[in-house]
Amino acid sequence: MPKKGNRKRLKYRAEDVTSHSVTVADFANSDPAIVKSGRVKKAVANAVQKEVKALCGLEASQVPAEDGLSILPENGQFGSSDELEDIENINGATIRKKKSKKQKGNSSAGTSGDDYPIDIWLVLASYIRPEDVVTFALICKKAWTVTCTAVFWMRLYKRHYQTSTYLPVRLLPECMYRLCSLRACVIRSLFHMYEPFCSRVAKNPSLPESTPNTLLNSKCLLFWCKKLETGSRPAPLWEFNFKFKKPPLKQKNHRHNGLQPPVEYKEVHYNPDQDCCLLQVTTFNFIFIPVVMGMTLTYMTINVSTDMRHHRVRLIFQDCPVLTGKKPRGEQGVQIVLDPVHSVHLLDWWHPKYPFSTMA
Template identity: 65%
Template sequence: MPKKGNRKRLKFRAGDVCSESVTVADYANADPAVVKSGRVKKAVVNAVEKEVKLLCGLEASQGAVQEVLSSAVSVTADALESSDELDPEDGENETKVARKKKNKRRKESSESSDGEEYPVDIWLVLSSYIRPEDVCRFALICRNAWTVTCTAAFWTRLYRRHYSMDVELPFRLQPDCVDRMRCLRARVIRSLFHLYEPFALRVSKIPALPESTPTTLLNSKCLLFWVKKVSGTRPEAMWEFNFKFIQQGHSKNGSAKSLRMPRQYEDVHNNPDSDCYLLQVTTLNFIYTPVVMGMTLSLFTINVSTDMRHHRVRLVFQDSPLQRGRKRGEQGGTQVVLDPVHSVRLMDWWHPQYPFSCA
C-alpha cells in the first residue's frame, strides 16, 4: 500500500470534463486525497455544472441545476466518507481522537464528582450516632472518617453510650480499666459482646466448633499451650487443654501497620491477641501431651472415640510452616491424641470467654 505522502492528487480542469468522462464510478472510487474534508473542489463543481447544463438543457433553470448539483455533491461526499473508513491510517487517527475525547469527558466527570472535604470535627460529631456494627462502613467513607475511628475519643464514647451497670463485666472491662489508652479498642470491642444485645446474640448463635475449623487452624502457629483442671458433673474432675494459635503471615498489630496508623493512636489499637484463636479441648481424664509451643499445626481431625460415646481429637505439629500448594505427610511430626474428649470449642480473640492477655 503506498504511503500517504506518495499519493498523487488528481487535478481537474473544466475543459477535461465531458459527457463521456463524468460517471458515477468516478465519484464512488474517488481518491480520498482529492478532498480530505469531504468537500468537492470548486473546479470540479463548475465542470459538473457546465456538463449538466449541456446534457439537460437547463441553462435558464438555475433551480434545477442546483438540485442536480446538490445530489451529485452528496454522492461524492458519501463516497469519500466510505473510502476514509477503509483507510487504516485514517481509522487510527479517528480512534485516537475518539480516545482523547473520551478521556476528556472522564476527566471532566471526575472533577465534577470530587465533592467537598469536611473537617475531622464534623466526622467526630457524626460518629456519635454510629451503631457498633456500622463502624467499618463509617470508616470506609473517607480518610477523615477513618481517622476518627482511630481516636481514643471515638472508642470511649462508644463504650459509654452502651455501658450499663446492670450487666456484670469482667474486671478488665470495667470503666476504670477502659479509660486507659493502651488496648482501648480491643477492650471496647470485648465489652460490646457483653453490653450490646445484637453482639451477645451473635455469640450465642455461633456453634462450639464451626465446620471450617480444620481449614482455619491449618498452618497456624501454636503460641501458647496450657492444661487446666476443671470440675464438671462427673465425680472425677475433667481437664481442659488450651491451644492458642495465630495465623501464619499475620503479626501483632499488623493491620495497624498496613493502614499506616497515626503514631499517636498506636496504643489505642494495640492488641496482642489480634489474629489469634483459642482451641479448647475438654477431656474426661488427664492425658500426657508433648510440648508443641512454637510449632505449626499441619493436621487436625475429630473422629469417634473407641467407646463410640465420645470424640477423639488428633493434632499433628511440624517444626516449619507448610508451603502454599504442598501437602506434608503425617510422618515425622509431633502428634497429640486426646481421647476420650467431652467437648471441643474454637474461640476468636473477641469472644467473652477468651482469656485475653492485654494488661
C-alpha cells in the same frame, strides 16, 4: 461476483471543491471504498483546510498541505463537546482540540466531591452502630481517621455501657481510661453488653466445621491444662488449652499493606492478641502431652472415638509450616491424640470466654 478492482472510485480534485460544494451529503453519500478506509481523501482535507484558513483571515500557503490532515481524525469522527477545549482565538474564531486522558482525569478529580472537615465526621460517628464501623471507615480517609481516635471508642463504650451487665475488671469504666489497647477492650466489652453481638456468640456452634482448616499452619504460642471440678460427675474433667497465632492473609498486591493508624493513636490500636485464637479440648481423663509451644499445627482431625460415643481429636505439630496441597508426615512431627473428648471449643480473641491479660 464483480472483482474488487473493478469498483469505481470517486475522484476529488482540490480545485473542484469550494465553500459551496462541501456539504454533509458529500460525506454521507461518499463512495463506500473511501468510507471503508476510515480516512478522508487528501484533496478533500486540503480543500477544507484552505476554506477554514480563508474564513479565519489567513492564507492557506502559510501552513504546509500535509498539516491539513492533522486537524481531521483518522477515523473521520470527532469527540463529544465535553472532550474538547479552547486553545486560542484567531480573529474571533476559536479553534478547539481534543483533551488528553491525563487532562480529563485532572479535570474530573477537581469536581469529584466536597472535602468536609474532620469535625463533621466525628459528629456523624456518634450515630454509627457497632456493626457499621467498618462501613463508616471505608467512606473516606477522614472517616477512617475518626475511627482511629480514642474519643470515638470511648463514646462507643459509654453509649452501650450498662451497669447491670457483668464485665471483667479490665473492662469496667474505671479501667477504661488507659489508652493502651483501648480499641480491643471496647470490642470485648461490646460482646458482653451489646445484644446483637451477644446473640451472635450464642448462635454460633461451639466448634465450626471450618476449624481444622482455619487453624492450619497456625503457630502454638502457649499451652496449659487444668482440672475442672464438676459436682454432677464423680470424676473431674481435664481442659487442654492451645493458644494459636493464625498465619497472615495473603494479599494480592504485596506493595499495598493497608492503612496504618496515626502515630498518636498507635497505642489505642495495640492488641497483643490480634489474630489469635484459643482451642479448648475437654477430656474425661488426663492425657500426657509433650511440649509443642513454638511449633506449627500442620494437621488436625476430629473423628468419632473408639467407643462410638464421644469425639477423638488428632493434632500434628511440626517445626515449619506445610505448603498448600501437601500432606504432612506423622513421623516428622509431634503427634497428639486426645481420646475420649467431652467437648471442643474454638474462641477468637474477642470472645467473652477468651482469657486475656488484665495488664493489656
